[in-house]
Amino acid sequence: MSATDMAIPIESITGLVLAGGRGSRMGGVDKGLQSHLGMPLALHALLRLAPQVGEVMISANRNLAAYEAMGVPVWPDPIEDYAGPLAGLLAGLEHAQTEWLVTVPCDSPNFPLDLVARLAAAAAEQDAEIAMAALNEEGQLRRQPVFCLLRTSLVESLVAFLHAGERKVDRWTARHRMVEVVFDEPADFANANTTDELRQLQR
Numbered sequence: 001m002s003a004t005d006m007a008i009p010i011e012s013i014t015g016l017v018l019a020g021g022r023g024s025r026m027g028g029v030d031k032g033l034q035s036h037l038g039m040p041l042a043l044h045a046l047l048r049l050a051p052q053v054g055e056v057m058i059s060a061n062r063n064l065a066a067y068e069a070m071g072v073p074v075w076p077d078p079i080e081d082y083a084g085p086l087a088g089l090l091a092g093l094e095h096a097q098t099e100w101l102v103t104v105p106c107d108s109p110n111f112p113l114d115l116v117a118r119l120a121a122a123a124a125e126q127d128a129e130i131a132m133a134a135l136n137e138e139g140q141l142r143r144q145p146v147f148c149l150l151r152t153s154l155v156e157s158l159v160a161f162l163h164a165g166e167r168k169v170d171r172w173t174a175r176h177r178m179v180e181v182v183f184d185e186p187a188d189f190a191n192a193n194t195t196d197e198l199r200q201l202q203r
């Protein structure tokens with residue numbers, strides 16, 4: 001079996017676009033709704049993710065009607081005050097009807113078309129509960145917690161973690177069987193944190 005064979009059936013994976021952040025490095029705007037090549041950034045991520053999974057959803061905390069207009073379910077964080085991407089992940093885990101959930105951020109429109117297949121193949125091969133992308137940047141591996149496939153049965157573990165006031169992704173994933181999946185083209189994961197970075201994505 002090649003590394004990109006879908007070892008976990010596509011129908012058993014829900015895709016979640018994380019768009020619930022503060023966007024403070026972009027002046028507090030709703031990043032997912034910023035225009036990129038004529039479409040909201042979050043819609044790019046959604047359209048790229050949809051063929052890789054069985055169903056898709058969005059995690060957002062403001063302008064919910066604008067996200068709902070993208071035609072998929074939209075869930076606000078179940079924890080207030082912008083607890084970070086883990087809070088969006090919790091919304092996804094609570095609402096997904098499938099065995100697996102995969103997340104992508106709204107601000108990274110060019111992620112690989114085989115992202116989910118590669119994460120799923122690694123999770124199945126290693127019998128892992130979590131498969132997380134890691135970028136190989138000149139020999140340094142940098143984990144990408146927002147590009148992550150995980151079993152939805154982890155929901156109770158995450159609820160307990162967040163309700164204990166914990167917020168650090170690494171501290172939570174360390175409690176579970178996790179496999180890192182290395183991607184060698186960091187440019188595929190370029191994202192827009194600032195207005196300048198958004199302009200650069202458009203080149």
Ligand SMILES: Nc1nc2c(ncn2[C@@H]2O[C@H](COP(=O)(O)OP(=O)(O)OP(=O)(O)O)[C@@H](O)[C@H]2O)c(=O)[nH]1
Pocket residue numbers: 018019020021022023024025026031059060061077081082083084085086087088089104105106107146193
């Ligand atoms: N649901 C949810 N998503 C979040 C939250 N914080 C960040 N995200 C998402 O996680 C991804 C990475 O977020 P960052 O770019 O690090 O954070 P941000 O809040 O969007 O932007 P900054 O305020 O500039 O750090 C983006 O897709 C965000 O929308 C949150 O509190 N809830």
